[in-house]
Amino acid sequence: MTTPAVFTDSNFAQEGDLVQLQGTGHRSHLIVLEAGAVLQTHRGIIRHDDIIGTPWGTRLESHKGNPFYLLQPSLGDLIKGLKRGTQIMYPKEISYILFHMGIGPGKRVLECGTGSGGLTTALAYMVGDTGRVYSYERKAEIQSLAIKNLSKFRLQNRVEFKLGHAEEGFEERELDAIILDLPNPQDYLHHVRQSLRGGGTLGMILPTFNQVELILKALKEQNFALVEVSEILQRFYKTDWMRLRPVDRMVAHTGFLIFGRKVDRLAGDDEYEQELDSDENNKLD
Ligand SMILES: C[S@@+](CC[C@H](N)C(=O)[O-])C[C@H]1O[C@@H](n2cnc3c(N)ncnc32)[C@H](O)[C@@H]1O
Numbered sequence: 001m002t003t004p005a006v007f008t009d010s011n012f013a014q015e016g017d018l019v020q021l022q023g024t025g026h027r028s029h030l031i032v033l034e035a036g037a038v039l040q041t042h043r044g045i046i047r048h049d050d051i052i053g054t055p056w057g058t059r060l061e062s063h064k065g066n067p068f069y070l071l072q073p074s075l076g077d078l079i080k081g082l083k084r085g086t087q088i089m090y091p092k093e094i095s096y097i098l099f100h101m102g103i104g105p106g107k108r109v110l111e112c113g114t115g116s117g118g119l120t121t122a123l124a125y126m127v128g129d130t131g132r133v134y135s136y137e138r139k140a141e142i143q144s145l146a147i148k149n150l151s152k153f154r155l156q157n158r159v160e161f162k163l164g165h166a167e168e169g170f171e172e173r174e175l176d177a178i179i180l181d182l183p184n185p186q187d188y189l190h191h192v193r194q195s196l197r198g199g200g201t202l203g204m205i206l207p208t209f210n211q212v213e214l215i216l217k218a219l220k221e222q223n224f225a226l227v228e229v230s231e232i233l234q235r236f237y238k239t240d241w242m243r244l245r246p247v248d249r250m251v252a253h254t255g256f257l258i259f260g261r262k263v264d265r266l267a268g269d270d271e272y273e274q275e276l277d278s279d280e281n282n283k284l285d
């Protein structure tokens with residue numbers, strides 16, 4: 001089924017469009033345009049009727065005279081605009097997961113630990129109308145929130161939301177990629193192996209060293225190959241060209257990203273992997 005476009009080709013905002021009203025500073029509102037509706041903000045009221053038919057990029061004003069830019073939301077804006085009931089993945093990790101795991105149109109991807117649907121939004125966006133996302137969550141109320149979030153973004157038709165615990169395993173087979181965002185992925189690698197296609201990629205995010213040690217041991221035992229551990233540090237800058245410098249505060253730690261590929265690895269392949277490791281180290285010279 002075709003998902004109604006989140007991003008229209010039209011140069012004008014139309015009724016039914018998901019739009020972003022970006023205030024000065026970083027405060028913004030994501031709304032679906034509806035004739036007759038009104039957006040109440042602490043900076044004043046904006047009537048949807050005054051937005052419908054207006055070109056993207058227009059500077060609008062609330063009844064108090066406060067400015068808002070009319071924009072089509074990017075994937076990053078959608079994720080920032082999610083209603084949250086759990087910690088969600090940061091855009092820096094989401095971006096690398098999509099890139100490294102090759103998530104794109106037509107891919108069949110499973111995640112376990114739907115949470116508020118941050119990563120789900122990105123996966124659904126990327127797989128397009130021809131791909132599929134299978135999203136498992138053990139808590140019904142958290143799953144409902146994710147469904148609500150994805151529905152607002154018109155991405156819910158690309159996702160099968162499943163209520164279930166990872167220990168019960170996954171129904172799907174021959175998947176291109178699986179992402180586990182839960183605290184103890186090492187307990188479920190046998191299920192992951194069953195559901196991934198040959199060569200498929202597993203990705204995980206974990207906040208502590210201790211968890212990473214456990215997953216590395218389990219990945220070896222379950223014969224995953226091309227194992228990678230990384231962390232992504234991102235620092236934002238003030239954009240005043242006369243005083244260019246980093247912002248005062250930064251998020252120092254989010255999590256470690258761990259990846260592995262399902263292959264027909266043999267225990268004796270350790271020797272070759274050590275060679276690979278030292279090649280990687282040479283890149284730092
Ligand atoms: C940190 S949140 C996931 C956040 C999500 N990736 C996002 O970007 O919004 C972790 C979720 O995993 C769920 N969870 C934890 N262990 C689970 C398990 N064994 N099976 C299914 N879901 C699990 C929790 O209920 C929670 O909602």
